[in-house]
Amino acid sequence: MSNLDLYKKTFISSLSIDEKVFSEKLEYNEIPEWDSIGHMTLMSGLEESFGITLETDDIIDFSSYKKGKEILEKYKIKF
Numbered sequence: 595m596s597n598l599d600l601y602k603k604t605f606i607s608s609l610s611i612d613e614k615v616f617s618e619k620l621e622y623n624e625i626p627e628w629d630s631i632g633h634m635t636l637m638s639g640l641e642e643s644f645g646i647t648l649e650t651d652d653i654i655d656f657s658s659y660k661k662g663k664e665i666l667e668k669y670k671i672k673f
């Protein structure tokens with residue numbers, strides 16, 4: 595599985611959303627599932643999926659699917 599596939603899969607499973615709801619334009623608080631609790635579940639899921647520990651500033655800055663890819667690239671995750 596590619597990193598991009600793993601990233602998308604982690605988004606869908608961590609937020610417990612249907613693939614039909616998923617979009618690469620998804621942003622924080624845009625859907626009910628991505629609230630503050632969903633956000634922390636997503637961060638935990640990404641840390642587990644990629645074997646990293648996100649810094650607090652990165653967790654706060656993680657505001658969209660697109661921004662998340664940029665942040666993960668700082669952790670040497672290539673898409």
